Amino acid sequence: xxxxxxxxxxxxxxxxxxxxxxxxxxxxxxxxxxxxxxxxxxxxxxxxxxxxxxxxxxxxxxxxxxxxxxxxxxxxxxxxxxxxxxxxxxxxxxxxxxxxxxxxxxxxxxxxxxxxxxxxxxxxxxxxxxxxxxxxxxxxxxxxxxxxxxxxxxxxxxxxxxxxxxxxxxxxxxxxxxxxxxxxxxxxxxxxxxxxxxxxxxxxxxxxxxxxxxxxxxxxxxxxxxxxxxxxxxxxxxxxxxxxxxxxxxxxxxxxxxxxxxxxxxxxxxxxx
Amino acid sequence: xxxxxxxxxxxxxxxxxxxxxxxxxxxxxxxxxxxxxxxxxxxxxxxxxxxxxxxxxxxxxxxxxxxxxxxxxxxxxxxxxxxxxxxxxxxxxxxxxxxxxxxxxxxxxxxxxxxxxxxxxxxxxxxxxxxxxxxxxxxxxxxxxxxxxxxxxxxxxxxxxxxxxxxxxxxxxxxxxxxxxxxxxxxxxxxxxxxxxxxxxxxxxxxxxxxxxxxxxxxxxxxxxxxxxxxxxxxxxxxxxxxxxxxxxxxxxxxxxxxxxxxxxxxxxxxx
Numbered sequence: 391x392x393x394x395x396x397x398x399x400x401x402x403x404x405x406x407x408x409x410x411x412x413x414x415x416x417x418x419x420x421x422x423x424x425x426x427x428x429x430x431x432x433x434x435x436x437x438x439x440x441x442x443x444x445x446x447x448x449x450x451x452x453x454x455x456x457x458x459x460x461x462x463x464x465x466x467x468x469x470x471x472x473x474x475x476x477x478x479x480x481x482x483x484x485x486x487x488x489x490x491x492x493x494x495x496x497x498x499x500x501x502x503x504x505x506x507x508x509x510x511x512x513x514x515x516x517x518x519x520x521x522x523x524x525x526x527x528x529x530x531x532x533x534x535x536x537x538x539x540x541x542x543x544x545x546x547x548x549x550x551x552x553x554x555x556x557x558x559x560x561x562x563x564x565x566x567x568x569x570x571x572x573x574x575x576x577x578x579x580x581x582x583x584x585x586x587x588x589x590x591x592x593x594x595x596x597x598x599x600x601x602x603x604x605x606x607x608x609x610x611x612x613x614x615x616x617x618x619x620x621x622x623x624x625x626x627x628x629x630x631x632x633x634x635x636x637x638x639x640x641x642x643x644x645x646x647x648x649x650x651x652x653x654x655x656x657x658x659x660x661x662x663x
Numbered sequence: 664x665x666x667x668x669x670x671x672x673x674x675x676x677x678x679x680x681x682x683x684x685x686x687x688x689x690x691x692x693x694x695x696x697x698x699x700x701x702x703x704x705x706x707x708x709x710x711x712x713x714x715x716x717x718x719x720x721x722x723x724x725x726x727x728x729x730x731x732x733x734x735x736x737x738x739x740x741x742x743x744x745x746x747x748x749x750x751x752x753x754x755x756x757x758x759x760x761x762x763x764x765x766x767x768x769x770x771x772x773x774x775x776x777x778x779x780x781x782x783x784x785x786x787x788x789x790x791x792x793x794x795x796x797x798x799x800x801x802x803x804x805x806x807x808x809x810x811x812x813x814x815x816x817x818x819x820x821x822x823x824x825x826x827x828x829x830x831x832x833x834x835x836x837x838x839x840x841x842x843x844x845x846x847x848x849x850x851x852x853x854x855x856x857x858x859x860x861x862x863x864x865x866x867x868x869x870x871x872x873x874x875x876x877x878x879x880x881x882x883x884x885x886x887x888x889x890x891x892x893x894x895x896x897x898x899x900x901x902x903x904x905x906x907x908x909x910x911x912x913x914x915x916x917x918x919x920x921x922x923x924x925x926x927x928x929x930x931x932x933x934x935x
Contacts, residue, residue: 465829483829490823494698495878504819507830513812540877541822553826560830 415442416478418564418595419464423473426456426463432471432617433459439613439622443478443563446586446596448606448625451615452638457599460615461566464597478595480508482562486569487549492542498552499537502527505559520559527555532581547578554585565589567598571605583608603629677796678788678898681855682912684799685864686890688806689848691883693869693890695810695841698821698879703753704741704842706862707760709849711737713767713858716783721770726783727798730850737763738846767858786857786909788898795854802851809844810883817841818879860913864890867916871923893919 417440425435434456441447451457462468463475465483482505505527506520516524528537531551536544541552550570557565571579586596598609606612607625614620614628614637621633696705715733719726737760744759745752771780782790791799819827820834827834845865853861868890869882876882897912904911 462825465825467825467828480831481829483825485823485826490826491698491821494818494821495876495882496818496822497878500818500878501822504815504822504827504830507815507819507827507832510831512816512832516815556826562829566829 415444415593417441417476418443418445418478419447419597420476421460421464421473422475424460424463424470424475425472426459426468427471428459428468434615434617434619435472436618437473437613437615438619439611441595441597441611443595444590444593445610446590446598448609448612449597449599449615450601450603450606450612450637451599451620455616455637456618457615458568461568461597461599464564464566477564479563481564481566482557482560484550484553484557484565484567484570486572487546487553488573489568490541490549494542496541497538498528498533498541498544498548498555499524501541501552502537502555502559505556505561508560508562523559524555527558528552530558531555531585545575545578546572547574547582550574550582551578551585554582563593564595565597567596569599569601571600571602603634674789675898675902677791678855678908679895681788681791681796681799682864682894682898683891684796684803685852685855686868686894687887688803688810689852689864690868690886690888690890691810692806692844692848693865693867694872694876694879694882694886695817695821696845696865697869697873698817699838699841701841701845702862702866703756705845705849705865707741707756708734708737708846709853709858709861709865711741711760711763712849712853713764713783714770716853716858717767717770717780720779720783725794726854727794727850730853731847734846734850738842764858782857784857784859785907786853786855786860786913788855788908788912789901791855798851798854802848806844806848809840813837813840813844814880821879855909856913857909860909863913863916864894867920868893870920873923874928875923875926889919889923890916 420440421437424437425432426437427433437460439447449457449460459468461483463470464477464481466477466480499521502524503516503520506516506523509520525534525537528534531554533544533548533551533555536548541549544552570582574582586598589596600606606629609625611623612625612628613622614633616637616639620637621628696702712730712733715729715731715736716726717729718724719729719732740759740763741756744755747755767783768780771783816827816832816837819830819832820837824834827837848865849861852864856864868886871889872882872885876885893915894912897915898908900906900915901908901911
């Protein structure tokens, strides 16, 4: 790469960041007075927020609070009962990898290659350029050597990174991730965190549902839901004891809420069998 | 013993060609039937199409026509019955299918009609006509092309439905295409193997290779090859032992499934 091109890119990245900070980046995701249901009772309502391109949002809430439902509405799979959603382009959706068919015999490379289906031409075999892109995406998520390993035999964190590689091949500008850090080993979690930063710097928008209140602080914004929107805004001003208690009810344990420094809290998941 | 001896007879040569054509395409299709957990649906459609076959036989119409109409009528009946949430779709389907089988039997066993019920139920690969062979060849060609074209969407939907949808694939359309392919395969294959045994060629080869294939594509090729080989074994066995050809083919296919399901998978890389 020449110095000139490098500095151009730096300038562009800087301008991009400046635009985001000034709030003048285009809106990538917006919801307004949104209510959702699966045909029966309302699952989530009174949701309204907007995100600039290149920003990140953590969606916090208890099990059954509507996090996954919101992500599914943003894919277009679930039509709003009331209100509206708007997403820039076709978002990539990354399921919790335990919810994919782990007994289906496809390799990590095969899964990354599925991202090329986003280009249309689904009836033709994958092109050489698609294969190159899939291999490069696996390289970027640090799994180049595991390209031929069966998807179901990878660890949870590795599977999540393969799904990220699929989103990279898809070249989606908005990524929806359903609890990507749940049950992920620390090394993978760190790697995934770094990838999030890189994707944001490229102007991609991330919506990440999570149970982890502490990790939500590193996002540009948080959205707290519990069958309805509880709060939306910057993490520092939004994650108050009051908001967390209304979001999680008795699932929350506030460790340090003395008003000095940031509030620390963890959620206790009640498992229903 | 002359291994080529059955090939001297036109009848057995045609039976071998029929089971090879049907085995290649139905074996491959069967891997997706298993992946999408459609074996019970396939069995229901196969049994439920009997009235269509019987009516065609009685009216002197081509059996293929009866097979197609029978599959359509069975799909409709099962679809309507399965909607009754109070009963549950599996129970409703079981009742509907048994009803259709009963109706087929009633029509075929009417005293004044020439009944070929045995053939319609258990198949007769030795009795295939040129028209049956042409239908099987068309199915192998068109079905193979459809499976090739649908390969990537089927894989994406099988792995993760919501993710596939976010890639622009319509999972419902992919499932319907697979069901349509299954219905077409049943309508054609039932000519050679009969309403009760046709399921063997659709499901058994896929069961045989399931734990041994390293990719969906290899599973399809291996299942097709297994079906062709087992079908040939069945035809030879029926020739040597004087057993019913359709039942011999079905048994050979199911034996292959039992062996394949019992054999340990090749050593997989250690999981972490």
